[in-house]
Amino acid sequence: MKRVTTTTALLLALATAACAPAPEPYQPPAPVVTPGIDPVTGQPIDVTPGLNDREPDTCHAADYQYLKGQNQSSVTAAGITRPTRFVTPGGIVSQEEYDSFRINFHLDPMGTVVRITCG
Known part of the structure; x- marks a missing residue:
């Protein structure tokens, strides 16, 4: 009789385990992305829209x-x-003559360089 009770208990435990939901698959944590920080180097980057979207610092x-x-x-x-190329305030910069290897020096009204870009 003891053998029947042990077998019954074992079968009951197996049946209960078979009804349990499957464990969730392992999901690695998502990487933390900080806007304005290069994820590879960790250095700050300029996120100003415009020519920054075109190419890396080719010039x-x-x-x-x-x-x-x-x-x-x-x-x-x-x-x-x-x-x-020197770009003056209000000056027209044609995209037709865009050259990724040229350095653009953007000037303020006093003729002082305020920004340097490629193009």
Whole structure:
């Protein structure tokens, strides 16, 4: 009789386990993405819409950021060998002549460089 009770208990336990829901599959946590931070390098990036959406820094504008706050003659005296363009306030910049290797120096009304981009 003891053997029947043990077998019955075992069958009851197996039947109960078979009715249990399947465990959830493992889901790794989603990576944390911070706007304005490069997920690979962790460095801040410019998220201003516009030409930043076009291409990476193909003209190496980052190498010339020290010229921000300087005037047009200082930029000319820097001896930059790449193609350059000065963009004045209200000046028309045609997208037809876009060149990703050219450095654009955006000037304020006083002729001071306020932004440096490719294009």
